Every structure is written in structure tokens, then in C-alpha cells.
Amino acid sequence: xxKAVIFxxxxxxxxxxxxxxxxxxxxxxxxIDAGLRFRPDEIKLKIYEVYEREGIEFQKVFxxxxxxxxxxxxxxxxxxxxxxxxxxxxxxxxxYPHVKVTLIELMKRxxxxxVVSDAPRQEAWLRLCYLQLHHMFDFVTTFDDxxxxxxxxxxxxxxxxxxxxxxxxxxxxxxxxxxxITGAGKLGMITVFARYGDTKGLSESGANYEIDDVFDLxxxxxxxxxSSA
Numbered sequence: 001x002x003k004a005v006i007f008x009x010x011x012x013x014x015x016x017x018x019x020x021x022x023x024x025x026x027x028x029x030x031x032i033d034a035g036l037r038f039r040p041d042e043i044k045l046k047i048y049e050v051y052e053r054e055g056i057e058f059q060k061v062f063x064x065x066x067x068x069x070x071x072x073x074x075x076x077x078x079x080x081x082x083x084x085x086x087x088x089x090x091x092x093x094x095x096y097p098h099v100k101v102t103l104i105e106l107m108k109r110x111x112x113x114x115v116v117s118d119a120p121r122q123e124a125w126l127r128l129c130y131l132q133l134h135h136m137f138d139f140v141t142t143f144d145d146x147x148x149x150x151x152x153x154x155x156x157x158x159x160x161x162x163x164x165x166x167x168x169x170x171x172x173x174x175x176x177x178x179x180x181i182t183g184a185g186k187l188g189m190i191t192v193f194a195r196y197g198d199t200k201g202l203s204e205s206g207a208n209y210e211i212d213d214v215f216d217l218x219x220x221x222x223x224x225x226x227s228s229a
Contacts, residue, residue: 001228002190002221004138004163005106006156008174009117009124011197013099013214014131020056022092023085024048027062030084034077038069057120093130096196098215103136105218109225114139114159116172118149118179139163150176151183160187173217177205190224192217 010016028043036043046065051058058064062081067073103113115137117124121144128134139162146154160170167188174180175197185191185206193205195212209220 001169002111002171002224003165004112004114004159004170005217005221006114006116006159006170006172006184006189008172008176008180008194009115009119009127011175011199012096012173012180012194013115013133014093014095014127015197017199019089019092019094023089026088027081027085031062031077031081034080035074036066036069036077043069057123090130093127095131095133096214098213100133100136102215102217103133105215106221107136109218109221111221112138112163114141114163116141116150116155116159118143118155120144150174150179151186153183153187156184156187156189160189171217171221173211173214175199177202177207181205181207192220 007013024044024047028040028047031043032040043065046069047061050061050064054061054064062078063073066078106113113136115124115128117140119127119142121142124140124142125134128137128140139159141155141158143149146152146158148154150156156172160167163170168190171190171192172180172184173192173194175194177193181191181193191207191209193207193210194214195205195210196214211217
């Protein structure tokens with residue numbers, strides 16, 4: 001009997017990579033307008049080099065990129081980049097189609113909802129609040145809560161312990177097979193690959209189920225719970 005569905009956040013509930021790309025593009029344009037005399041492709045390359053080195057959530061990416069490009073900080077250019085980034089980020093942070101109706105239908109069935117994310121705690125909660133999802137989830141765990149990233153069992157176990165469930169009673173939904181699917185599957189959770197959020201073009205996920213629309217989860221839960229009734 002499925003009693004909880006646990007979601008990854010980025011590229012599962014929201015199109016994180018599209019948001020990141022749009023925000024970086026806007027930041028680059030804003031920094032050029034503020035006087036940064038490099039080609040757009042050069043600036044983007046440097047920003048993504050910093051992200052590759054420090055992590056995609058690194059909050060001082062523009063500080064490092066500017067110092068590496070200019071040899072020093074230029075606070076006018078830096079401020080312009082941050083403002084451009086934040087404005088585009090807010091405009092681009094949107095849910096995948098049918099996320100809210102899916103969550104509502106699961107809640108109607110008495111299914112409890114959780115999030116297991118590798119994002120920093122503040123960033124995860126900011127995204128959930130901006131998307132108006134914060135009141136729909138019973139439990140949220142982030143990297144800051146365990147200091148370990150998926151596929152470590154700790155984030156998944158923290159969610160299962162909160163819900164007081166055995167692994168087969170919970171579904172894990174995510175877009176990253178090596179982290180979301182492998183980590184949850186090793187514990188015995190039911191796994192669902194969010195193919196609609198796949199940015200790598202994977203042919204095999206190793207998940208119990210694959211979905212092209214998040215609303216397909218409702219049918220999966222209904223079928224599993226009918227079969228166990």
C-alpha cells in the first residue's frame with residue numbers, strides 16, 4: 001500500500017535548468033550593459049566554469065567570474081549581474097505542466113507528500129515558496145539537513161523515518177537515475193523516473209516506472225493500491 005510520494009525538486013517539479021539558463025543569459029546582458037567588455041559567450045563560459053567547479057547552486061558565482069576575468073571586483077558590474085539574474089529567475093521559475101493538479105489528486109487519496117532535494121535548505125524553500133508549493137508538502141529535506149547528497153541513503157531514510165513508513169510504502173520520483181533512482185531503489189522504495197525532466201537524453205533509467213507527464217503518477221498510485229487492497 002502506497003502511503004507517501006516523495007519528489008526531487010529541480011527538474012522534477014520545476015524546470016530548474018531552463019530557469020538557470022535564462023537567468024544567466026539575463027545576467028550576462030546586464031553585466032555587458034554595465035561595462036563588462038567581453039563577448040557574451042566568453043562571460044557565459046566563465047560563469048559555467050565556476051558552476052562546474054563550485055556547484056550549480058554556488059551563490060558567489062559572479063564574484064569569482066569577475067575576479068577571474070578582470071583581476072579584481074567591479075561592484076557596478078557585479079550588482080547589475082545580480083539584479084538581471086534575479087529578475088529573470090523569478091520570471092522563469094515555473095512548474096512543469098500538471099504538477100499542482102497531481103499533488104491535489106494525491107492528497108485527495110490520503111497520500112502524504114515529501115521532497116528530498118540536494119539543494120541548499122534556503123534555496124529549496126525559496127523555490128517552494130515562490131512556486132506556492134510550501135503548504136502542500138508534509139516534509140522537506142535538503143543537503144543542509146543531512147550533509148549528504150543522493151544516492152546516500154540518509155536523505156531517503158530521513159523522509160521514511162518522518163512518515164514512519166517501510167520503503168515499499170513510498171514512491172520516489174526524480175529525474176536523475178544515478179542519484180534519485182539508485183539511492184531510493186537500493187532501500188526498496190518504488191522508483192519513478194521523471195523522463196519529462198531528463199536533460200541528458202537517457203535511454204535507460206533503472207526505475208520501476210517512467211513517466212512523460214507528472215500526472216501519470218496518479219494512475220501508478222491507484223493501480224498499486226488497488227492491487228494491494
